[in-house]
Amino acid sequence: MNVITVNHLSVTGKQNRIVNDISFKIQEGEWFALVGQSGSGKSMTASAIGQLLSPNLQATGEIKYAGSNLLALTPSEMRKIRGKHLSYIFQDYQGSFTPFLTIGRHFEEYQQRHLDLSKTARKQQAKQALVSVGLSEDIYTRYPVQLSGGQLQRVSIAIALLLKPDLLIADEPTAALDSVTSFKVLELLSQLQAETGCAILFITHDLRHVRKYADRIAVMKDGVIIETGNKDQILNHPKNPYTELLINSSPSLRTMLSLSIEGVIR
Ligand SMILES: Nc1ncnc2c1ncn2[C@@H]1O[C@H](COP(=O)(O)OP(=O)(O)OP(=O)(O)O)[C@@H](O)[C@H]1O
Ligand SMILES: [Mg+2]
Structure with a gap:
């Protein structure tokens, strides 16, 4: 189909x-x-x-x-x-992050718009998503500038796939x-x-x-x-x-x- x-x-x-x-x-x-x-x-x-x-x-x-x-x-x-x-990831993933918001707050933005979950459940879901893209849970409290390009692109992927889009x-x-x-990021994408x-x-x-x-x-x-x-x-x-x-x-x-x-x- x-x-x-x-x-x-x-x-x-x-x-x-x-x-x-x-x-x-x-x-x-x-x-x-x-x-x-x-x-x-x-x-x-x-x-x-x-x-x-x-x-x-x-x-x-x-x-x-x-x-x-x-x-x-x-x-x-x-x-x-x-x-x-329908979600997106871009070449300019750095531009998709707001420097003064933690990674956790970036997840929150999507979760609050589309899901009806408690704060604790949202946090748990986001941390699981970080682990699923090979990152550690404590990245949740970090700021975008504290991450490497590869880590940030993994976060973008975690956010983009969080709500299980069709495309x-x-x-x-x-x-x-x-x-x-x-290649590592694409392998991850292929696995997800x-x-x-x-x-x-x-x-x-x-x-x-x-x-x-x-x-x-x-x-x-x-x-x-x-x-x-x-x-x-x-x-x-x-x-x-x-x-x-x-x-x-x-x-x-x-x-x-x-x-x-x-x-x-x-
Ligand atoms: N806002 C705009 N107004 C008018 N033309 C635009 C605008 N943005 C892009 N273009 C033009 O549209 C054409 C297609 O651009 P597009 O960004 O889709 O190319 P692309 O295939 O993605 O290229 P690249 O591989 O470099 O990313 C280009 O000629 C570009 O200059
Ligand atoms: Mg282009």
Whole structure:
């Protein structure tokens, strides 16, 4: 079954069309990668799904989720879905944290908006979530600046998956991390996906990550999806010359192989 169905989505600015009539579906529990060069419209697509576009941009078409068109929801209807059924992690995860609030307070914000739990239960749930992403419970009382980039991105993942969303949108989630930490964070994401059954819309430049984790891939160029298919089809038998170019110009698989030899990844 499809978690989300995007039909003829366009995102338009004052002067130009940034995303141009794209359609794709993401199935339950699937890891769906959206790839393409910088500026091709990947983040615009991700933002349009959760009504997170800047006010100067307009999205048209249809994004079907649980019988509703997400583009037609009011902001308050959308807030009930975002964070609960549909959540995000971003490359700029540091920007998602408020420096003067503890990690615990960041959890509280989501829990109070979407759950009816006692303070003690909220605290226990948050601490369990921290442990589930490989962090210690006492991070709950720390401030964002007291954590490393990798730890903070793990906290983002814990918060994003706290309410067991149907779809996690991960926009370049590891682009600001070193390659060893990136692989560890993605391994964690893959493990949590298997546990929670959520689907992932994974946006990346790094085809090594796509090769390792994706089930299906869509390739975007100049606001248009030029090719969609399963991983083997796209990476080993691309039909579009641009897809082939993208594959040939991606970073070598050497790092991936050496990490696997060192036992960092399997
Ligand atoms: N607020 C805005 N108003 C008008 N155009 C914008 C706005 N934000 C981004 N754009 C343009 O939209 C296009 C697509 O941007 P988008 O951020 O989706 O690219 P991307 O594929 O995510 O690239 P990257 O891989 O670098 O993150 C770019 O040409 C960008 O300059
Ligand atoms: Mg982007």
